Amino acid sequence: MIYAVFAPLIILLLIPIFNKWKDKIHTGWFVLPVPLLVFLYFIPFVGSDFTTKTESYSWIPSLGISLDFYLDGLSLLFVLLISGIGTLVVLYSIFYLHKSEQIGHFYIYLMMFMVSMLGVVLSDNVFVLYTFWEFTSISSFLLIGFWNHRERSRYGALKSMMITVFGGLSLLGGFILLSIITNTTSIRGMIENSHLIIESPLLPLVLVFLALGAFTKSAQFPFHIWLPDAMEAPTPVSAYLHSATMVKAGIYLIARFSPILAGEPSFFVLVSIVGIITLCWGSYMAVRQTDLKGILAFSTISQLGMIMAMLGFGTQAAIFAAVFHILNHATFKGSLFMIAGIIDHETGTRDIRKLGGLMTFMPMSATLALFGILSMSGFPLPFLNGFYSKELFFDSANALNAYTGGFLGFLQEALPYLAVFGSIFTFVYSMYFFFGTFRGQAKLEELPKKPHEAPIGMLISPIILVLGVLVIGLFPNVFVNGLLGHTATAVSGEFYEPHEIYFWHGWDYKPFLMTLVVIALGVLLTVTRKKWSSIYNVFPRHLSFNTVYDFIMDKTETVSSRITKTYMTGSLRHYMSYILVAIIAITSIVLVVTNGFDINTSYLATITIPEVLVAIMMAVAAIATIFTNSRLAAIIILGVVGYGLSILFVIYQAPDLALTQLIIETVTVALFLLCFYHLPELRKRDDTLAVKSSNTIISVGFGVLITLIAISSHSNKLFEPISSYFVETSKSLGGGANIVNVILVDMRGLDTLFEITVLGIAALAIYGMLKIRRDKEAK
Amino acid sequence: MRSNDLILRTTTALIAFILLGFSVYLFFAGHNSPGGGFIGGLMTASAIVLMYMTYGFDVIRKVLPFNYNILIGLGLMTALLTAIGSFAFNQPFLSHTFDHFHIPIFGDVELATAMLFDLGVYLTVIGVTLTIILSIAEDN
Numbered sequence: 001m002i003y004a005v006f007a008p009l010i011i012l013l014l015i016p017i018f019n020k021w022k023d024k025i026h027t028g029w030f031v032l033p034v035p036l037l038v039f040l041y042f043i044p045f046v047g048s049d050f051t052t053k054t055e056s057y058s059w060i061p062s063l064g065i066s067l068d069f070y071l072d073g074l075s076l077l078f079v080l081l082i083s084g085i086g087t088l089v090v091l092y093s094i095f096y097l098h099k100s101e102q103i104g105h106f107y108i109y110l111m112m113f114m115v116s117m118l119g120v121v122l123s124d125n126v127f128v129l130y131t132f133w134e135f136t137s138i139s140s141f142l143l144i145g146f147w148n149h150r151e152r153s154r155y156g157a158l159k160s161m162m163i164t165v166f167g168g169l170s171l172l173g174g175f176i177l178l179s180i181i182t183n184t185t186s187i188r189g190m191i192e193n194s195h196l197i198i199e200s201p202l203l204p205l206v207l208v209f210l211a212l213g214a215f216t217k218s219a220q221f222p223f224h225i226w227l228p229d230a231m232e233a234p235t236p237v238s239a240y241l242h243s244a245t246m247v248k249a250g251i252y253l254i255a256r257f258s259p260i261l262a263g264e265p266s267f268f269v270l271v272s273i274v275g276i277i278t279l280c281w282g283s284y285m286a287v288r289q290t291d292l293k294g295i296l297a298f299s300t301i302s303q304l305g306m307i308m309a310m311l312g313f314g315t316q317a318a319i320f321a322a323v324f325h326i327l328n329h330a331t332f333k334g335s336l337f338m339i340a341g342i343i344d345h346e347t348g349t350r351d352i353r354k355l356g357g358l359m360t361f362m363p364m365s366a367t368l369a370l371f372g373i374l375s376m377s378g379f380p381l382p383f384l385n386g387f388y389s390k391e392l393f394f395d396s397a398n399a400l401n402a403y404t405g406g407f408l409g410f411l412q413e414a415l416p417y418l419a420v421f422g423s424i425f426t427f428v429y430s431m432y433f434f435f436g437t438f439r440g441q442a443k444l445e446e447l448p449k450k451p452h453e454a455p456i457g458m459l460i461s462p463i464i465l466v467l468g469v470l471v472i473g474l475f476p477n478v479f480v481n482g483l484l485g486h487t488a489t490a491v492s493g494e495f496y497e498p499h500e501i502y503f504w505h506g507w508d509y510k511p512f513l514m515t516l517v518v519i520a521l522g523v524l525l526t527v528t529r530k531k532w533s534s535i536y537n538v539f540p541r542h543l544s545f546n547t548v549y550d551f552i553m554d555k556t557e558t559v560s561s562r563i564t565k566t567y568m569t570g571s572l573r574h575y576m577s578y579i580l581v582a583i584i585a586i587t588s589i590v591l592v593v594t595n596g597f598d599i600n601t602s603y604l605a606t607i608t609i610p611e612v613l614v615a616i617m618m619a620v621a622a623i624a625t626i627f628t629n630s631r632l633a634a635i636i637i638l639g640v641v642g643y644g645l646s647i648l649f650v651i652y653q654a655p656d657l658a659l660t661q662l663i664i665e666t667v668t669v670a671l672f673l674l675c676f677y678h679l680p681e682l683r684k685r686d687d688t689l690a691v692k693s694s695n696t697i698i699s700v701g702f703g704v705l706i707t708l709i710a711i712s713s714h715s716n717k718l719f720e721p722i723s724s725y726f727v728e729t730s731k732s733l734g735g736g737a738n739i740v741n742v743i744l745v746d747m748r749g750l751d752t753l754f755e756i757t758v759l760g761i762a763a764l765a766i767y768g769m770l771k772i773r774r775d776k777e778a779k
Numbered sequence: 780m781r782s783n784d785l786i787l788r789t790t791t792a793l794i795a796f797i798l799l800g801f802s803v804y805l806f807f808a809g810h811n812s813p814g815g816g817f818i819g820g821l822m823t824a825s826a827i828v829l830m831y832m833t834y835g836f837d838v839i840r841k842v843l844p845f846n847y848n849i850l851i852g853l854g855l856m857t858a859l860l861t862a863i864g865s866f867a868f869n870q871p872f873l874s875h876t877f878d879h880f881h882i883p884i885f886g887d888v889e890l891a892t893a894m895l896f897d898l899g900v901y902l903t904v905i906g907v908t909l910t911i912i913l914s915i916a917e918d919n
Contacts, residue, residue, distance in 0.1 A: 655813035659805075663821040667908060670828075674915055735877030735891045736810035744815065745893040745900070749873045752896075753858055756903040760851040763907040767848065770918045 001055045001069045004041045004079075005118045008034050008111035015111070019104035028094035031107045035086035035114060042079050045071065050486045059128070064185050070124035073486025074255055077323060078121035078248070080483075081330050085244045086114050088461035092338055093236035095458040096345060106146060106234070113139035117245050121252055125185050126175040133171065133213075136246050137164040143241060144233040156229035159549065163226045167216025171253075174209030177202050187256060191493065194260040204266065210257060211270055218250025220308055221278040222545045224301045229546075231293040235341025238293060243300050243333035248326060251304065254311050255322070259493025262314035265408055272312030273411065276418045278305025283425035287432055287529070288536045292340040292350040295433050296333070299376065302422060303329050306393060309415070313396055316492050320499075321392035323487040327479070328385040328472065332375040335465035336433075339369045342458055343437060348448030352433075357442030361451040364459055366438040371466045375473070377430035377522070378423060380515055382503040385472035387515075392501075394419060394511035420514050427522030432529065476501040577698055584701045587709070597708055600715035610651055618644035631679060635672045639665060656740045784833070791833040798826035806901050807894075816897035820904025827905075828912055836917065847913065850906025858899025861892060 011034045018030040045053070050073065057067040071079075090110070097103050116139060119132030137160075145157030179185045181200045182193040190197065197203060214220070219227040230242055241247070254271060261267040282302025289295045307329070310322035342365050343358065344350045359366040374381065378390030397416040403409050444450065472479055477500055485498035505512060525532070567578070591597055621640035628634045642665030649658035687695075726739050726747065734742035744752050806819030831839050865874035877891030 656815065656818065659813060659818045660821070663818065663825065667821065667825070667912075671912065671915065674912070734875070734893065735889060736893070738809060738811050738813065738815070740813075741809045741815040741897075742893070744817075745896045746875045746891075749862065749875070749893075749896060752900060753862060753873070756858060756900050756907075757855060759907040760855055760903055763851055763910040764848070766911050767914045770914045 001053065001071060001122065002057060002067070004038050005069065005122055006115060007038055008114040008118070012108050012111040012115070015104055015108050022099055022103060026094050026099060027103050027107055028090055028097070031111065032087065032090045032094070034111070035083045035090060038118070039080065039083035039087055042076065042083060045076055046080070046482045048481050048485075050076070050482075054124070063127075065125055065127045067128055068124035068186060069122045070188065071122060072490040073483070073488070074252070074323070074490040075121045077327065077483060077487045078252055079118060081248075081327070082114065082117050082121065082245050085240060085330060085334050085465075086110075088334070088464055089236045089240040092239070092341075092458060092461040093234070095455055096236055096341060097234065102146075106143075109139050109142040109146070110237070110240070113143060113241065113246070117249070120249055124187050126179060126187060126190075127185055129187070130168070130172050130175055133217075133249065134165070134168050136217075136249060137161060137168055140164070140230075140241050140246055143237045144230045146234055146237065147232070150232065152229070153232040156226070156232040160226035160230050162553070163216050163223055163549075167213045167223065167250075170209045171213025174206050174213060177206050177209065181206070190257075191259045197260055198264065203264075207261065207264070207266055207270065210253065210261075211274075214250035214253045214308075215274060216250070217253070218247050218304050218308065219278075219301050220250070220274050220305060221281050221301075222548075224278060224282065225545045225549055227301055228289075228294055228297040231291070231297050235293070235337060235344065238296075239334050239337035239341065242297065243337050244330040247300060247304055248307075248330070251307050251311065251322075251326060254308065255319075255491045258311060258314065258319065258491050262311075262319075262492070265403070268312055268314055268402075269408065269411065270312070272309045272415065275305045275307070275309030275312050276415060276422070278302065279309060279422035280418055280425070281305075283422045283429060285540075286429035287425060287533070289429075290352050292343060292352055292355075292433065292437065293337070295352070295429055296337055296340055299336075299426070299429060299433075300329075300333060302426060303333065303376075306419075306422065309419075310393060310396060311491075313400060313415075315396060315399065315402075316488065316494075316496055317392065317399060318396035319491045320484065320488040320496060321389055321396050323484050323491060324385075324392060324476075324480075325389035327484065328375065328389045328469070331465050331468040331472065332372040332386055335368060335462040335469070336372040336376065338458075338462040338465070339365050339372065342454040342462075345458070346449065346454055347451045349446075352436045354443060354446040355437045356440040357438070358451055359438040361442070362438075362453050364453055365462075368459070368462045368466045369434055369438065371469055372462075373430045373434045375469050377427040378515060378518070380503075380512070380519075381473075383470050383473040385469050385476065388473070388476055388501055388503075390423065391511045391515060394423075394514045398510055398514075416514070420518055423514075423518045424521045424525065427518055428525045428529065431522070431526040435526075577694070580698050580702050584698070584705050588705055591705075591708065591712075596712055598712045598715045603714065603717060608651075611648070614644050614647050614651070631676045632673065635669060635676065639669045642669070654740075656738070787833050791829055795826045795830050798822060798829065802826060806897065809897060810889075810891060810894065816900030817904055820901040821908060823901075824905050824908035824912075827909060831913070831916075836913075847906050847909040850902050851910065852906075854899045854901065854903030854906055856899070857902060858896050861895040861899060864892070 011031060015027060015031070018025075018027045053071040055069045059065050059067045090107075093106070093110075097106060113136060116132045116135030120129055120136060123129040123132060141157050141161040144160055145153050147153045148157075178190055178197065181202060182190045182196050184190060184193070197206065200206070216223040227242060227247065231238055233241070279302045282298045282300075282305055286295050286298035286302065289298060303325070307322050307325050310318040310325070313319075340350065343355065343362070346362065347355065347358070349355065371384070375384040375386030378384075378387050380387050380391075394416065397419045400412045400415060403412055442451075477498075480498045480501060485496055488496035567574070618641050621637050621644070625634050625637050625641075628637060642661065646658045646661035646665065649655075649661055726743055730739045730742045731737055734746040736742040736746075802819045802822030802825075805814035805822055806816060807814075809815030809819065827839075827843070862873040865872060868874075873896075875891060875893045875896070877889060877893070879887055879889050882888050
């Protein structure tokens with residue numbers, strides 16, 4: 001199984017080599033066998049005697065993360081879709097993309113996407129699943145932005161990236177919570193311990209995180225906005241990613257965790273409400289579009305909403321209908337996208353207002369589109385698979401009876417009506433798509449190219465997909481027994497006994513009556529579409545979620561730059577005050593919280609008069625320094641502080657320090673005089689009173705804080721000082737009577753070594769600064 | 780107009796040597812009484828700076844044709860080699876030793892390897908101080 005998952009990765013590495021011969025043979029032909037082989041590898045698993053299969057490879061054992069691949073009915077359905085439609089899309093793209101495009105890039109991104117998608121659906125480990133999940137976001141970003149010279153492509157790629165990665169990250173949060181709750185990283189392990197998750201207080205958080213991940217990926221309301229913009233991608237990409245595979249990753253996720261969460265009222269409310277809103281909103285908005293792919297994008301949104309709603313219902317019948325519709329949607333939507341691409345390719349436009357009457361020019365495409373459209377709209381004909389799953393959808397919406405009364409009961413009652421409402425508009429946009437494109441008057445002068453039928457190679461893939469529609473429509477029970485029954489078993493968590501699917505249930509069968517209502521109202525609305533379509537100018541008008549998204553993106557940028565500008569002023573004074581305020585605030589909070597202030601007078605020595613005199617002298621000099629306006633005067637007054645300090649050293653019997661302080665003070669004063677002689681007079685400070693007072697507060701506060709800390713630390717002698725050791729051993733070990741010097745050069749010589757290094761570096765730096773003046777030389 | 784600074788020159792000739800002598804004393808006395816490489820170095824540098832101030836750059840540069848930058852490296856090297864030297868005797872980095880020797884004229888003298896380290900400090904401090912002051916003073 002691991003080879004099947006990573007097979008596209010291997011071919012991906014070889015694509016640059018194949019790409020060298022792309023002038024002779026289209027690179028797509030080399031790529032084509034890979035998805036086909038993967039498909040053929042998985043086909044034998046289909047059958048009524050299906051058993052699950054597990055493979056495990058060690059990856060990060062210390063974190064309990066291993067490459068666990070697990071194939072059950074749900075994964076099987078998805079791998080078949082991914083590889084099968086992948087094959088058709090590669091085939092289609094060979095004819096769609098011209099050799100002059102960067103087809104090497106295209107196939108590399110596409111294979112990357114295929115690997116990640118296979119990984120998503122086959123992973124049993126949540127973190128492996130998450131890894132592949134993000135790879136789908138990245139490769140889809142690359143594919144949407146494939147024509148990166150177009151601004152709309154870049155915008156669409158960025159938008160889908162932002163939204164799906166937002167969801168992906170919340171998904172990671174959900175996975176982390178799940179693995180903490182159940183103490184395992186395996187999905188099967190989580191399902192086995194589902195009672196832990198249900199009973200956990202973190203359940204709402206888990207649910208919201210998983211749902212955010214699934215809803216963003218599957219373009220559910222209100223995160224659906226990236227999907228219409230992703231239509232800037234080449235059509236094979238739209239057909240593959242945005243109809244059949246990636247947008248179903250969210251569906252897959254919800255289905256995968258259904259055995260744990262289904263049955264929870266919160267899960268039912270969240271998933272089915274969002275699903276049904278998505279269904280209605282998507283189908284309502286699809287009629288407004290003028291771009292063929294725009295219609296299909298909103299159609300995808302609404303169909304995904306329908307599947308999501310069915311998963312939310314959580315009953316066995318609904319789950320079966322959901323997995324059935326996953327398969328059906330992939331077949332007809334893939335073919336419709338390909339036909340939209342063909343129309344674009346052969347006429348040069350996708351604008352439905354310019355199209356019309358193409359049936360005579362492109363009979364094959366029109367036929368194929370007709371089948372796809374009728375299947376999508378759920379037209380009751382015994383050879384259309386869309387009808388069966390639509391009818392099962394109505395059936396399951398009617399059969400909800402788990403809750404009575406209250407909001408849940410009301411929701412249960414309302415769901416069938418909303419389902420019918422969404423389906424009416426589904427019918428309308430389906431007809432709009434077909435009749436707007438293929439019927440009516442041809443406007444040849446408005447088309448950039450003269451329309452003609454597509455080459456047969458391009459038609460093969462939609463033909464196969466439409467054949468799929470018909471085969472599933474004619475023999476639904478074959479698929480139920482061999483594949484979908486196992487899928488429904490995997491999703492519902494208990495064995496699903498396949499029921500026979502009939503076309504005809506009799507006249508009094510309620511879902512059939514609902515279908516008739518849908519068609520009657522749908523036909524009525526289609527015929528009168530021009531009359532009521534002005535409603536879109538009233539609602540939603542400009543009220544789309546794109547506006548919200550653009551607003552958020554725009555504001556995030558402007559507001560954050562404004563915030564940064566307010567504090568990153570470039571003024572060192574400001575930064576200095578931030579630093580000091582931070583020190584004052586944090587330290588004083590710690591001081592208060594830990595009750596750290598302490599006064600203990602028992603360690604204090606007596607104060608002598610010379611000390612007091614020197615201290616007063618220093619204090620006066622220090623204060624005077626602040627108020628001088630002359631630089632030189634300030635230096636000399638500051639010298640008083642330095643000499644006062646050396647006198648204090650003398651009083652406290654530190655001759656070495658006194659000597660050093662004396663000479664250093666002299667040297668620095670001389671140096672300052674030497675340098676500052678050339679500098680202009682100190683500018684008269686004309687700060688406002690507010691600045692002055694805040695500076696005063698900060699400096700006084702800092703001084704007070706340091707004083708308090710000094711007093712507190714002096715009041716606590718936590719242990720004996722080690723100085724007695726130095727006194728005792730200075731002569732015997734160091735051979736010197738000057739303890740300070742022995743400490744400096746012998747006991748703590750390393751400090752001295754680096755201090756003189758610091759001095760040397762400082763001197764060389766000054767030397768360098770003065771001697772090297774490149775800017776002057778350059779002039 | 781050139782000022783007559785005869786008194787300054789004459790006193791400097793005396794004081795500079797007294798300063799130099801005192802600085803050497805401070806350096807050697809450092810191990811047993813106040814002083815040491817750092818103060819000694821600063822004092823020596825002060826003496827040389829005094830000579831520069833009195834006699835001018837050109838004269839002193841002729842008398843002491845010397846690049847003080849070199850002293851920084853020399854001093855650091857001395858200190859480092861002293862520190863590394865303890866490896867030769869299978870001792871940890873920066874281990875010092877001392878002993879008493881009988882040297883003619885001086886008599887019984889205590890010699891410590893710490894003095895060598897202090898010599899490094901001494902040379903570095905001279906080099907640093909003079910490099911800083913002279914390069915700033917020479918700069919136009």
